[in-house]
Amino acid sequence: MRAGGLRVCIHRWTSDELEESRMRPLWNSSLYVVAGFLVVGAPALVSGQVADPDATRFENAMATFARYDAKNSFPADATVFVGSSSIVGWDTGDRFPGMPLINRGFGGSQMSDLVHYVEETVLRYTPRTVVVYEGDNDTSAGKRSQQLLEDYQEFVEAVLTAQPSTRVVILSIKPSLARWNVWPEMQASNAAIEAYSQTDARVDFVDVGTAMLGVDGLPRPELFVGDGLHMTPAGYDVWDEIVMEALMPGGMHARHMAGQGVGH
Structure with a gap:
């Protein structure tokens, strides 16, 4: 069902940009597509849930991924980074050197979009690990914690x-200057998703938000660009340290599995 009040922000790739992406090492394939349709004031359903935006608005983005994939090969057992614009803006190739990875962020997306395109963005690569960031746009669009958890x-x-x-x-939903008014709902969603992650040893929840708050409990301004939402390199520096520790052998995942009595 198509939600009303859509604001379109589309990045059109130039031939030079696409050629540059094709020249990157095959073990570190990071093609980003920003096809962001930010949902503002999506209508509520009778059930109290908010209507999902029309996922087909990302068909062009998926077609771009497919064209790139047709001309390139990918490493086995890669880590796929997937999600909304925080993934798009993350220069994962440079920030995680030596790690076989694929970046399939598509800006403006919600978790319902990722569910719709799970084959195109995740399953086709048969990854060893999937790092996912969604929920930011969902909460801004009015989705509550239970709806996001179900997605x-x-x-x-x-x-x-x-x-x-x-x-x-x-990855936990991050606090931001622009969306501070919905931070309490984001916290509720984070708590629900973290609790869900504890039911399966193959799922980890990584808190990237707490370190983005200052001693006053507010988002640190230096971590955000002028819109107060997207992150500066300093913001990604915070994420790098946390996520790298979680992905390394002996990190969070090993402790999670040990806590559930699961051997390696």
């Missing part, structure tokens, strides 16, 4: 049903 569950179950040995790393 996360659908995504995780789709991944683990198709590829049972894959690990899913969920």
